[in-house]
Amino acid sequence: MKLKPHALRRGDRIAVIAPASWPDREKTLKAFQFLKARGLEVVYGEALARQYGYLAGTDQERVEELHQAFADPDIKAVFCVCGGYGTARIAAHINYELIQAHPKIFWGYSDITFLLNAIYQRTGLVTFHGPMLSSDLGLEDVHPLTQETFEQLFAPTTLCYTNALQALETIVPGKAEGPLVGGNLSLLVSTLGTPFEIDTRNKILFIEEVDEEPYRIDRMLNQLKMAGKLEQAAGIVLCDFHNCQPVKRKQSLTLDQIFKDHIAPLQKPTLSGFKIGHCSPNLAVPIGVMASMDTHKQALVIQEPGVSD
Structure with missing residues (x-):
């Protein structure tokens, strides 16, 4: 059963939580102004104060903190302040029945990938892979399209990402349709062999990454492939691979070579180059809604809104 959270309205209260690492406080407070300018009341409790090693x-x-945000009837959306590391540590301890009983917007990316897909798979709730406060909205110069991508939360909206927004490349030609799932490659691989293993069957899988050398991208894609996750997908969307350059191993394959080695033989429609992930602009997508891709039109279309009226 698919659940959609209600769209936001001016005056709504939203909770900012830190389920992974602790954020940059100054950048986060600056980002709050972005949310307040959209008529939202920000509630953040201890999210900016707690530190436990590299964890918040x-x-x-x-x-x-996550349970309280979902259980509070006055809270209409839950925004993750930053990624880093830590969400996989708490996935098994989350009360998914609580979330299912109180569906609301859940937003984040990077390390939050683990929770975005776990919540969707366990509850049917559509979640959102989108820019976060500390790492994106707290920067000095926020791209207009990064800001605009939040508008899909205020009214049911369909989306179409084409080469008008970014240069796209066809890896494997064709068309595909299915629910959209995915996120950060490292986190997707970390789900394998766990109760939260990513389900890609007949789905469009999108992948992004940051600060990983090509040989590591190679290793992780190979693992996804050997686990059947690439072959089971209806189509594959390769997004931004920010700063994924050779450092330790200077003699390297290119990312394009790696994509073609692991993905092209599977003959699954595949497009690369989408500005989704650790990039600017950082375009948001809802996880769990029907999407389609057409390499001839070079387009990814989110066919249904992520929110309801």
Whole structure:
């Protein structure tokens, strides 16, 4: 069963939580102005204060924060402040029945990939892979399209991402249709062999990454391929691979060579170059809604809104 959260309205209260690493406080406070300018009331509790090593608090503290945000009837959306590391540590401790009983917007990316897909797979709730406060909206110069991508939360909206927005390349020609799933490559691979293993069957899989050398991209794509996740997908959307350059191993394959080695033989329609992920602009997509891709038109179309009226 697919669940859609209600669209936001001016005056709504939204919770900002830190389920992974702790954020840059100054950047986050600056990003709050972006949300407040859209008529939203920001509630953030201890999300900016807790530190437990590289985590934003203990596992229990971060789970409780997430539970409180979903259980509070006055909260209409839950925004993750930043990624880093830590969401996989708490996935098994989350009360998914609570989330299913109180469906609301859940937004983030990078390390949040683990929770975006876990929540969707366990509850049917559409989640959102989109720019976060500390790492995106707290920057000095935020791209207009990064700001605009939040508008899909305020009214049911369909989206069409084409080469008018970014230069796209066809890896394998064709058309595909299915629910959209995916996110950060490292996190998708980390789900394999766990109760939260990514389900790509008859779905459009989108992938992005940051700061990983090509040989590591190669290794992770190979693992996804050997696990059957690429072959089971209806189509593949390769997004931004920011700063994924050879450092340790200077003699390297290019990312295009790696994509063609692992993906082209599967003959799944594949487009690359979308500005989704650790990039500017950073375009948001809802996870779990029907989407289609057409390499001839070089387009990814989100066929249904991520929110309801």
